[in-house]
Structure formats: structure tokens, C-alpha cells
Amino acid sequence: MDGQLYHAFTFDPSKSLLQRKCTKNEIAHAIGVSNSTVTRELRRNSSSRGVYKWDKAQRLAEKRKHQMPGNRSIKPFVRDMAIGLLKQRQWSPEQISGYLAKKGYRISHETIYAIIRKDKYENRGSLYKHCRHRLKHRHRPVGKRVIIPDRVSIHQRPSAADGKRFGDFEMDTIVGNNNQGAILTIVERSTNMLFMRKLKHGKDADELAQTVIQLLAPYKGLVKTITTDNGSEHVQTMHIAEAIGYRNLDRGDWAERGL
Numbered sequence: 256m257d258g259q260l261y262h263a264f265t266f267d268p269s270k271s272l273l274q275r276k277c278t279k280n281e282i283a284h285a286i287g288v289s290n291s292t293v294t295r296e297l298r299r300n301s302s303s304r305g306v307y308k309w310d311k312a313q314r315l316a317e318k319r320k321h322q323m324p325g326n327r328s329i330k331p332f333v334r335d336m337a338i339g340l341l342k343q344r345q346w347s348p349e350q351i352s353g354y355l356a357k358k359g360y361r362i363s364h365e366t367i368y369a370i371i372r373k374d375k376y377e378n379r380g381s382l383y384k385h386c387r388h389r390l391k392h393r394h395r396p397v398g399k400r401v402i403i404p405d406r407v408s409i410h411q412r413p414s415a416a417d418g419k420r421f422g423d424f425e426m427d428t429i430v431g432n433n434n435q436g437a438i439l440t441i442v443e444r445s446t447n448m449l450f451m452r453k454l455k456h457g458k459d460a461d462e463l464a465q466t467v468i469q470l471l472a473p474y475k476g477l478v479k480t481i482t483t484d485n486g487s488e489h490v491q492t493m494h495i496a497e498a499i500g501y502r503n504l505d506r507g508d509w510a511e512r513g514l
Contacts, residue, residue: 422479
């Protein structure tokens, strides 16, 4: 439903209407929740025979909550203790979690990893340097997939952008070891004119966009197309377009085939 937030069902003996022969609409109205909340509650916490008991449902909900490490808020002082152990003793998140659990403080190793990744990728911090593997073992992408706005497929590439006219550029990034820093490269196809600039913060979209604008500013009005890949560092293409004016093309499989 538009504008309606997910409502988590809370349990109370007064809500034992679920155990009576009331319609879902009557129950939802009586306890002040949506019909979908009641339906979801019955589906998740009824027995295999379709019998619902609120006290059993409460126990099941508490069990699920306990099994989800990211579902509980972490007290700031516990978070600080975990970070302190990481910095001072160079322990792994698993060791830190186990040590604090013995002291009576709960924080899962998944939560500690999440803190480290957020510090690295969002805050450009250095907590990851205290990990023995520096997060190198994590091969799958971290975070949500980034969608480039108003992306134009390479299959829609205009025939005029064949490398003979001036103004068709290709852009790419060369990433350093351990993802430390990067080099932006831009090539004008008809002349093979090369622009290169070091990116201090690696594949940071904002820094890359500002660098592209600076490099191509002298050619404002002459840029016809810029061909890139689908990397998240190119998410600011609309900002570049507004500054220098061009039609962005994503490189896709075309680059892999070397055409």
C-alpha cells in the first residue's frame, strides 16, 4: 500500500483475538494494524494444522530475533570496545566477538565486519588495515548494485561514432594494488589523444566526475559521446553531461570483444 510502512507485530494477551473466530478485518481494526500484518502473522506463526497460539508465536518471534545478528542495536560502548580490540590487538572479528561474549557483551562478528566495511568504503577509514587479511578474502561485491541513471546501451551507439570524427571519447580506470588509488584514462578515438589523471580516492564517483569535467572543459561543446563500462564509479554521468554536454554510452560486451 502506498505510504504505508511495514508494521512489526507485537504480542500481548489482549491480542488473543487471533485465537478466536474473528475475521482478519475485525482483528486488524481492533488492534490497530493493517490486514497484511495479520495475514503475515498467521502465516508465520500458526502450526502446521493452522492453529494459532499467541504465546507460542511470541517464543518463535523472539527466537528469530535472537538468530538475526543485525536485528539488535549495539550499544555504543560495546562497539567502541570491539574497535579498540581490533586496533590494539589486531584480532579477527570472530575472536573479538567471542572474547566480548565471555565478558557478557554481545556483538556478532558479522556486525564487526559491517562496521569495518562501512568505515572503509563510506568513510574512507583505515580500520580494515588492522584486519590480517584486510578484507581481501571477500570476493563478492559489497553493498547494493549501483544503477547508472539514464544509461544508454552500446547497442544504441550512433553509427557516426566510428572513430573518424573528433569528439568521441572512451573512458576507463586503472586500479592500483589492493584497490589503493586509481588512474583515470580518457582517449579521443579519432586522434588517440590520451588524458590521464591520478585519482586519490580510487574509484570514487564524485572525484572521478570532477576530474573528467576538468580534463574535458577545454573541449566543451565538442564532446559527442563518452563510452564507459558499467562500473559504479561512472554513476555521476548526468553531472558530467550537464557540465560539458555529451551523450553517455555504456561499453558493455562491446569492450570485452575488443570491437
